[in-house]
Amino acid sequence: MASAKFYFIFLLFLFPYDLHLAIAQTNGTVPVGSTLTAGTDSSPWLSPSGDFTFGFHQLGKENNSNDLFSLSIFYNKIPKKIVVWYTDNEDQNPVVPRGSQVKLTADQGLVLNDPQGKQVWSSKLILVQSFSSSRLWDSFSNPTDTLLPGKMMETEQGLFSGKSDTNFSRGRFQFRLLKDSNLVLNIANLPTDLAYDAYYISGTYDSTNSSNSGYQVMFNESGYMYILRRNGRRFDLTTERVVPAADFYHRATLNFDGVFVQSFYLKNGNGNWSVVWSQPENICVNIGGELGSGAYGFNSICPKGYSLLDENEKYGSCKADFELSCNGGRQDYELSRPYDEVQCKNNCLSDCFCVVAIFRGDSCWSKKLPLSNGRAHSSVNGKAFLKYKKGDDPDPPSVPSPPDPEDKKKRNMMNVTRSVLLGSSVFVNFTLVGVIQTSTRTTVIVVKKLDRVFQDGEKEFKNEVVMIGQTYHKNLVRLLGFCDEGQNRLLVYKFLNNGTLASFLFENLKPGWNLRANIAFQIARGLLHLHVNCSSQIIHCDIKPQNILLDDYYNAQISDFGLAKLLTLNQSKAIKKAIRGTKGYVASPEWFRNSTITANVDVYSFGVLLLEIISCRKSFDIEMGEEYAILTDWAFDCYRNGKLDDLVEGDMEAMNDIKCVEKLVMVSIWCIQEDPSLRPTMRKVSQMLEVVVEVDVPPNPSTFSCSKR
Numbered sequence: 001m002a003s004a005k006f007y008f009i010f011l012l013f014l015f016p017y018d019l020h021l022a023i024a025q026t027n028g029t030v031p032v033g034s035t036l037t038a039g040t041d042s043s044p045w046l047s048p049s050g051d052f053t054f055g056f057h058q059l060g061k062e063n064n065s066n067d068l069f070s071l072s073i074f075y076n077k078i079p080k081k082i083v084v085w086y087t088d089n090e091d092q093n094p095v096v097p098r099g100s101q102v103k104l105t106a107d108q109g110l111v112l113n114d115p116q117g118k119q120v121w122s123s124k125l126i127l128v129q130s131f132s133s134s135r136l137w138d139s140f141s142n143p144t145d146t147l148l149p150g151k152m153m154e155t156e157q158g159l160f161s162g163k164s165d166t167n168f169s170r171g172r173f174q175f176r177l178l179k180d181s182n183l184v185l186n187i188a189n190l191p192t193d194l195a196y197d198a199y200y201i202s203g204t205y206d207s208t209n210s211s212n213s214g215y216q217v218m219f220n221e222s223g224y225m226y227i228l229r230r231n232g233r234r235f236d237l238t239t240e241r242v243v244p245a246a247d248f249y250h251r252a253t254l255n256f257d258g259v260f261v262q263s264f265y266l267k268n269g270n271g272n273w274s275v276v277w278s279q280p281e282n283i284c285v286n287i288g289g290e291l292g293s294g295a296y297g298f299n300s301i302c303p304k305g306y307s308l309l310d311e312n313e314k315y316g317s318c319k320a321d322f323e324l325s326c327n328g329g330r331q332d333y334e335l336s337r338p339y340d341e342v343q344c345k346n347n348c349l350s351d352c353f354c355v356v357a358i359f360r361g362d363s364c365w366s367k368k369l370p371l372s373n374g375r376a377h378s379s380v381n382g383k384a385f386l387k388y389k390k391g392d393d394p395d396p397p398s399v400p401s402p403p404d405p406e407d408k409k410k411r412n413m414m415n416v417t418r419s420v421l422l423g424s425s426v427f428v429n430f431t432l433v434g435v436i437q438t439s440t441r442t443t444v445i446v447v448k449k450l451d452r453v454f455q456d457g458e459k460e461f462k463n464e465v466v467m468i469g470q471t472y473h474k475n476l477v478r479l480l481g482f483c484d485e486g487q488n489r490l491l492v493y494k495f496l497n498n499g500t501l502a503s504f505l506f507e508n509l510k511p512g513w514n515l516r517a518n519i520a521f522q523i524a525r526g527l528l529h530l531h532v533n534c535s536s537q538i539i540h541c542d543i544k545p546q547n548i549l550l551d552d553y554y555n556a557q558i559s560d561f562g563l564a565k566l567l568t569l570n571q572s573k574a575i576k577k578a579i580r581g582t583k584g585y586v587a588s589p590e591w592f593r594n595s596t597i598t599a600n601v602d603v604y605s606f607g608v609l610l611l612e613i614i615s616c617r618k619s620f621d622i623e624m625g626e627e628y629a630i631l632t633d634w635a636f637d638c639y640r641n642g643k644l645d646d647l648v649e650g651d652m653e654a655m656n657d658i659k660c661v662e663k664l665v666m667v668s669i670w671c672i673q674e675d676p677s678l679r680p681t682m683r684k685v686s687q688m689l690e691v692v693v694e695v696d697v698p699p700n701p702s703t704f705s706c707s708k709r
Contacts, residue, residue, distance in 0.1 A: 038058075038069040057069060057070045068098075069100065071096070072168075082251075082273075084146040084148060084251060085142075097114065097115060100112065146253045147225075155215055173258040174187075176195075183202035183237075216228040223264065224238045238262060238276055239277065259279070260278060263275050320387075335365055354368060358383075443494075446492070447490055462484060471529075476558050478494045480492045498554060506545075510650070513648070515554055526558040527543070527682045531682045539602055541602070543558070545609060586601060586604060586605065603671050604672055606682070619632070670695075671685060
């Protein structure tokens, strides 16, 4: 039967007298040591019938690259390669680059490595010698988004959608048989997989008679799907007559848009898949309630003034293409009633964080970025008010060349209002947040005054500021302008709403682990750009949480870069002392010696910052007690003694990803080596963080032992 032919595609057996594993193929077996390589002409492994293929499936241009592959099982005799199974890493994109290799091993079964030899996935089986053929692992019992005939799904098992038809990362939707016997479709929070309320429920739970409750989902070999009750009765999911399995392929898939579909396809045909049944009929209106219009679904378009948050994810969230320069309420999906249409519109206009207001009846829903779950349909009895900037103003211009004094009289005046003192640092005397108002726009800015004013070097100052202003990177705060009149040295930056990394890390509630790790990667990329990709190397000299800002989407941006070089233009001893950075973020030998400043200073500071991101505690905290006060010492002791869980105590998300925690700690220890020659470059740091190169075991960072335990 057709199902049996697929059933053996991924069954791993141990044969009586040798170590051959059968992944059923035309010649019967695939020996241990066999490999497949992505992007080569190596033949994939076939099922006995030839209907299915196991190998690397090349993705298309929608993923912004033709060099990405998924290790998959897909139909072999259909013109369009329909994937029915793929490797799953839960919180990680299972797509791998050209040159990746899968190998059949005796100790782990199937092992997938990237081109650098780093293990990406394995089937996690161990072979033991036996005189009976027994199944060790099969893809049939480990489905991803698709069920095939012959599959039985037990309680607490399920499927999860992909992010798109070409992106096999875990998507937002789940198909599950719950403990209470109901089959459900629900949306899930990513990356935690926390299940939200179901938008489809089978209703197979019977509170009065437990034997009438469902406990298995069956997809039989004839192509019928049903829920089997404990008393042997069936609750049919497939209610229409199906075509014979001998002549047609059958599959049931949880699509990336959250719709579960059973369909069939004529073998050796050249047509399309035909739908037998699907749930729900209209996902966009299937759930109402107090959370706005159309709680589920996906974006197919972004409205005027908005674009995709990730241009490579065409069904992803939308972001504004303009700056929101005000402050207001912070509630997402805020519901106000009773409201009329005018009140609803004005409420959104007056709330900086509201970008869309949905008005229906007497209710007004306020929504903030990022936008998702939107749809356009003539049957919806309501209105959507979308906020976008007036006119067609271009983006703020880049920092100009030093201005001609005669032009000053001709320029429109810009008024800075509502200024608030924010603080100071090594390089600046004060920091103000204010608003620039012109005839066409209002922009929230940060104004910083340089701490030390010097009389000479005005030309060099202007040249350096222009160079800083022309340094563009998504992880660097944009310099919008400057003032150089008289003794005033003012710098104007873009204001970021989510404040500093310090306030983000050191509050009572720990931020999520994945978000923290991503912020660390972004800071490393920003520093790498300053050190390597600028026309002239920029050494920051004061990397610390207070100088890392977060935008609306918690993307990290490094601020105050380039100020160290500005302040050395007059070569004063005081400034040389100041640019050594902040104590605690500079290695002791460099702090006490009047040595030449190199990029190694930033590497050390990043290592300390990375430990703060991992542990959500400050580099020096006397309240922790003398033994634990210095974070760098304590972190190395935790690493050396195999107690990394102490660093992330109470952070379950981090503890469940302890291998990543260990990798980041090892990178940080390399960065904080007191011997500068042992520290890696920021390029090497970025490569280690993003698993491009292996992280070697780091030595004790101190030239002497600082631990007394």
